[in-house]
Structure formats: structure tokens, C-alpha cells
Amino acid sequence: MGIVPSVLPNNPDDTGPATTVRPIRAVLFDFHGTLAQVESPSVSVEHAAAAAGVTLPQYRATVLGDALGALGWVGSGQPAKVLPYFAQAWADRDLSEIDHREAFVGLASQTSGAFEGFAEGMYERLCSPEGWVAYPDTIPTLEALRAAAIPIALVSNIGFDVRPVAKHLGFDHLIDHWILSYEVRCCKPEPEIFREACLRLEVEPDEALMVGDSFADAAATQLGIRTFLLPHAGPGEPVGLSAVPSLVSRV
Secondary structure, three states: OOOOOOOOOOOOOOOOOOOOOOOEEEEEEEOOOOOEEEHHHHHHHHHHHHHHHOOHHHHHHHHHHHHHHHHHOOOOOOOOOOOHHHHHHOOOOOOHHHHHHHHHHHHHHHOOOOOOOOHHHHHHHHHHHHHHHEEOOOHHHHHHHHOOOOEEEEEOOOOOOOOOHHHHHHHHHOOOOEEEHHHOOOOOOHHHHHHHHHHHOOOOOHHHEEEOOHHHHHHHHOOOOOEEEEEOOOOOOOOHHHHHHHHHHHH
């Protein structure tokens, strides 16, 4: 993990004018990989099988989950293996609910040895509030910022509504503004999505902190937004969010 500053620290030998670092007055959070993670793939497979009326032995759910992860399914940390027939939908997956479904059903349909209805079942589980796990440091971090009167925006590249997911996980009430790519019709790393967040939070970009887990999130620095990047973490693992309140308070 690490912080990507919008302004480099002053050089003590620099005779030029000092750079003023403004206090952080608002925080922008990514969603997937930052506040929450999808459940274990084998667990999702078990639920998809149950929804399809298929009984799977435990080892089979694990095998299918591993195969799906190797294709680059959400939460795997692997690049997605995109085929030509759904490549356009994949490119637009975070701008449209229709494209989002087509893209991920297409990805899951490549899974070798899958049962009938597997791809659709995995997609339904992906969009289900029950298919997600909050990181253990998510709610304490958001609550600490709320106690410090720091407003929060959720800025996510996503093709479905994650508000029900956040409600199920117990932190929707701690989010002040929702900037979802499919609703605002632009995605990170485009500067417009970060600018929209700052407008809604009523802060200047250099008064905000972006917390995420990807280079797309780090693109916020183009507007002068300081950015804190987290490592990849599986469901239920601490991801490093507990550092955020201290970062805000010390700047």
C-alpha cells in the first residue's frame, strides 16, 4: 500500500516558494477491493449450483471456483480473459447494466466443466448483496471519518447498483454521496468522475483524498487529489483502511 501525493514534498535545499498543503476535508473511496470483496469463488459456485438445482461435491465447487478465478473473475486479482464475442460489452461493462451482464456472463461461460446455468448463476450471485464481504477495517474506518465530520463519497467503476450491497454489509448510512460509473456515464481513470465527486462533496480537489486499489484510482492525482492505494486482499482480510483516519488528521 502507499500514498501517491498530488504535490511532492518540499526539497529542503529548494530556495523557491514553499508549497502549501491544504488539509483534507473529504475522502473518496473505491468500492470493490477497497471497502468490500466478493466472497470466495467456491462459495459463490455452491450458491449458483443451489439456485440451479444442482448438487455439487465440495471438491467440484472448489475446482470450478479455481477455474473461474483463472479466467479473471472478480476478486481473483487476475487479468480477465476476454473473447471477441463479448469484447465490446467488456469495454463498456461499467457504463451499462446490459453490458455488465453480457460481459460477466460471457467471461463465466468459458469455465470448463461447468453445469447448465452456471454463468448466469455466478452473475446473479455477483450482483447479490449476500455475495459480498466487507473488510474488517471498513466500518471502523468510515465511522472514524464520520466522527471527525469528514464527508465521504463512494466512487466506483461498476455496472450495477451497489447501494443494496453496502446496506447489507452495514455501511450505506456512512456514505454521503454515490458516484457510480454506470449512473454518471464515465469511468475512472477519466478525470470527470473524480471532479463530479469533488463537486458533490463541495471541496476543491486538493482538499480531497482518494482511497483505492488500482492505477485507475491513482488517476485522481491528475486533478491534484492525493491518493492512498491499498494492496489486494481476500474476503475477510484486513486491507489497510485503518491508516486512513490518521492520514486525514495529520495533513
